Amino acid sequence: MAWTVETFERYVAARSAEQRAARAEGLPPTDPVRLSWTARTAKRQALDARGAAQYEHTTWGRQYASADGSVRDLWIPSLGRAKSDRAAAEKAAIAYVMAQGAPTRRRRRGTEPPETATADSRLPYHVRVFDFGCADGSITPLLDWDQAVVRERFAADAAPAFREAVTGDGTRPGASCVECKAISRCSSLRRTPGLWGAAPAAPTHSRRSVSAWDLRLHGECPAQYHLVRQLHLDDLTPENDGARRGRAVDAWLNKRHMASPATGCRDLPAPDESSMPPGFALDPPLTDIAVRMMEEHRSLCPLNGIGPDEKVLVQHRVTAYVPELDVVVLAVPDLLYSYRGRWIWRETKTSSRPLWEGRSLLRSYPQLALGVLLFSAGALDVDPRRSWVEFELLREERGASLLERIDPSRPENVAEAREVITQLAQPFLSDTSYEPRTGRHCHSCQARTWCKPGTAYVADHPASPSAPTPVPEADQRSCGV
Numbered sequence: 001m002a003w004t005v006e007t008f009e010r011y012v013a014a015r016s017a018e019q020r021a022a023r024a025e026g027l028p029p030t031d032p033v034r035l036s037w038t039a040r041t042a043k044r045q046a047l048d049a050r051g052a053a054q055y056e057h058t059t060w061g062r063q064y065a066s067a068d069g070s071v072r073d074l075w076i077p078s079l080g081r082a083k084s085d086r087a088a089a090e091k092a093a094i095a096y097v098m099a100q101g102a103p104t105r106r107r108r109r110g111t112e113p114p115e116t117a118t119a120d121s122r123l124p125y126h127v128r129v130f131d132f133g134c135a136d137g138s139i140t141p142l143l144d145w146d147q148a149v150v151r152e153r154f155a156a157d158a159a160p161a162f163r164e165a166v167t168g169d170g171t172r173p174g175a176s177c178v179e180c181k182a183i184s185r186c187s188s189l190r191r192t193p194g195l196w197g198a199a200p201a202a203p204t205h206s207r208r209s210v211s212a213w214d215l216r217l218h219g220e221c222p223a224q225y226h227l228v229r230q231l232h233l234d235d236l237t238p239e240n241d242g243a244r245r246g247r248a249v250d251a252w253l254n255k256r257h258m259a260s261p262a263t264g265c266r267d268l269p270a271p272d273e274s275s276m277p278p279g280f281a282l283d284p285p286l287t288d289i290a291v292r293m294m295e296e297h298r299s300l301c302p303l304n305g306i307g308p309d310e311k312v313l314v315q316h317r318v319t320a321y322v323p324e325l326d327v328v329v330l331a332v333p334d335l336l337y338s339y340r341g342r343w344i345w346r347e348t349k350t351s352s353r354p355l356w357e358g359r360s361l362l363r364s365y366p367q368l369a370l371g372v373l374l375f376s377a378g379a380l381d382v383d384p385r386r387s388w389v390e391f392e393l394l395r396e397e398r399g400a401s402l403l404e405r406i407d408p409s410r411p412e413n414v415a416e417a418r419e420v421i422t423q424l425a426q427p428f429l430s431d432t433s434y435e436p437r438t439g440r441h442c443h444s445c446q447a448r449t450w451c452k453p454g455t456a457y458v459a460d461h462p463a464s465p466s467a468p469t470p471v472p473e474a475d476q477r478s479c480g481v
Contacts, residue, residue: 038104
């Protein structure tokens with residue numbers, strides 16, 4: 001509710017400012033449109049080559065139109081900052097609905113659309129689309145087109161995308177499996193019953209997804225998980241130095257590992273300040289540390305000496321389904337690669353501190369435990385006896401980095417991985433209230449602005465100037481999915 005109030009006030013201010021600017025340019029004011037615009041074709045007697053008799057296009061957002069109908073505006077909310085742009089096909093599709101659509105009443109679910117095409121005698125001359133940032137009130141004008149430009153862009157950008165959408169028959173397991181109505185008939189989604197041995201409980205939720213990052217966030221604070229991962233709220237709090245440095249190293253690794261043909265980092269030029277990926281503006285001390293970590297990786301790179309026939313998958317999504325829990329499990333290892341008939345799952349982290357020897361790797365990094373279980377359950381369609389999970393920890397001191405290997409076929413490793421995931425997943429799956437749980441993690445919570453207990457905790461427990469702002473993992477370099 002607090003987020004909604006703040007966003008509403010920002011939206012009203014942004015919309016008012018834009019209307020003042022539009023009037024200064026001589027454009028007519030626009031007012032809210034109650035009914036949604038819909039562009040619908042007439043129903044044919046015979047099906048077309050794609051098996052359809054009728055097409056209907058709609059769009060989403062806040063709709064406005066001038067009194068004379070010459071201008072139509074659409075405002076699309078983004079939960080964080082306003083998006084700087086959107087895909088060409090998306091913009092062309094939106095503009096087509098705005099330019100050719102008519103206000104229509106929402107139909108009840110399951111009812112058939114009218115057989116006639118939509119018609120509007122007051123089609124606009126100009127259509128304008130704005131992206132609005134709910135978290136900061138920013139605005140990005142996405143397009144301002146007349147009817148001729150809309151027709152041109154629709155034919156060039158949107159029509160091919162629509163054809164692909166209605167004719168495509170491939171499958172791509174992932175987060176969309178949560179909403180899929182055909183999941184029971186899908187042969188591409190791996191079934192992993194009893195993945196962590198949890199007993200089915202009385203259903204309290206519809207189907208949902210689970211990732212190691214979800215479990216870790218929920219384990220720290222259920223409210224943080226709910227606000228950040230489910231509602232996607234973000235107060236745009238800047239990341240701490242360790243997280244920004246880690247993301248820069250991660251981007252550098254991904255770019256190098258995506259090279260074709262695959263080449264080990266040891267055989268590529270040594271990193272320096274110019275190696276920093278675009279978009280990562282680190283100050284000189286952080287840049288120097290990141291470069292030293294990149295240099296540390298060169299000797300640990302899994303692609304050193306890789307054969308020409310081996311496969312390399314960077315940030316590859318692994319998806320599995322636990323049917324008795326109705327849960328879709330998601331994981332994105334930093335690297336999956338083959339080696340002489342084996343498959344290796346590599347996770348890479350950066351840290352300013354050494355590993356704590358009093359805690360096992362699987363407990364410190366649940367994504368490793370999830371990788372062990374997915375290998376063991378056959379989610380990657382490989383023999384776990386011919387696979388392993390690797391953990392690479394990069395530090396700035398020369399020779400301080402390490403590489404650890406975990407065998408997913410060893411019963412003791414599988415047992416520990418199940419225990420780790422069960423301890424995190426059972427409270428997660430049974431939670432219905434997502435109550436706040438305050439602690440040091442409140443200092444870095446992306447939704448603390450709208451959390452009263454978290455805000456009070458930070459006020460009562462200010463972070464020490466000499467101590468780094470805590471993050472869910474030591475210098476967490478990526479959140480994954």
